Amino acid sequence: MFDLNDVAVFVQVVRHGSFAEAARRLGLPPNTVSRRIQQLESQLGTRLMQRSTRKLTLTSAGQDFHDRCAGLIDGLAAAGQALAAGGQEPSGLVRVAAPADFFDFFPMEWVADFLAEHPLVKLDFVLSDAAADLIAERIDVAFRGGVLRDSGYVGRRLATRSAGLLASPAYIARRGEPKSLQDLAGHDCVTPSTPTGHTTWRLTGPDGVEEEVQVTGRFTGNTAQALRRAALAGLGIAQLPPAMATRDEQAGQLVRVLPQYEYTGRGLNVVYPSRKHLPLAVSAFIGLVMGKLVTASPTVL
Missing domain, CATH: 3.40.190.10 (Periplasmic binding protein-like II)
Known part of the structure; x- marks a missing residue:
């Protein structure tokens, strides 16, 4: 199998009409360029060009080979340049x-x-x-x-960390605001469903100590979005992911409940x-x- 680098050198020699000019453009010594052309001819088993002191002339085999591979070599070079350029900007x-x-x-x-x-x-x-x-x-x-x-x-x-516990203003107006963690046991809480119908919430207070409370509610769901929509509809108090809760809190559609507590999701x-x-x-x-x-x-x- 011949070396594609030798083919690229051959194309440059033909394009510039001399070993010396091709060597200058490629940044190689002229004898290296000559050696690579000889190596390519040896691998192909045919002479690609006739050399004289004044000019280079392609043989019929050399002309045919050049016509077939010059475009492909240019395409490879263009692909490499495009990839290198693309490496400077996300693409x-x-x-x-x-x-x-x-x-x-x-x-x-x-x-x-x-x-x-x-x-x-x-x-x-x-x-x-x-x-x-x-x-x-x-x-x-x-x-x-x-x-x-x-x-x-x-x-x-x-x-x-979650955004904490949240509920709609309508729910708070109807049921009142819990004053302690244990007050949650007497409130409707929207939670993922469990076999027992009860859910244990473990929350960390301002002193860094984790406490727990068992909560229930009349609505359960298996996605965070379902729990969010239930909380927005006033069905109870929910634990929500921070990015989901922040927008609703900023819009005033949800409010913090027991803001001194957080839970680790x-x-x-x-x-x-x-x-x-x-x-x-x-x-x-x-x-x-x-x-x-x-x-x-x-x-x-």
């Missing part, structure tokens, strides 16, 4: 695996701003509650909840296959996530 497709309700707490406006800032980037979101196989499914970035098992991926832990993590040769587009998207959500130091999972 290309980024595949993102995330939970099914990801956009319930990650505003689409953040994505729109990111795409406007990086016009050469495309985002492909794969939304599912099943854990994606990053390698098999060609995933660049994945979001996963809870404690991560050792997987060999690079992972960064996002915020685990399952948390969210962003993971990616490797730190090595991370495309700029992927790095930029991870930067978006880190900039919008509370972060911790990266770890290898």
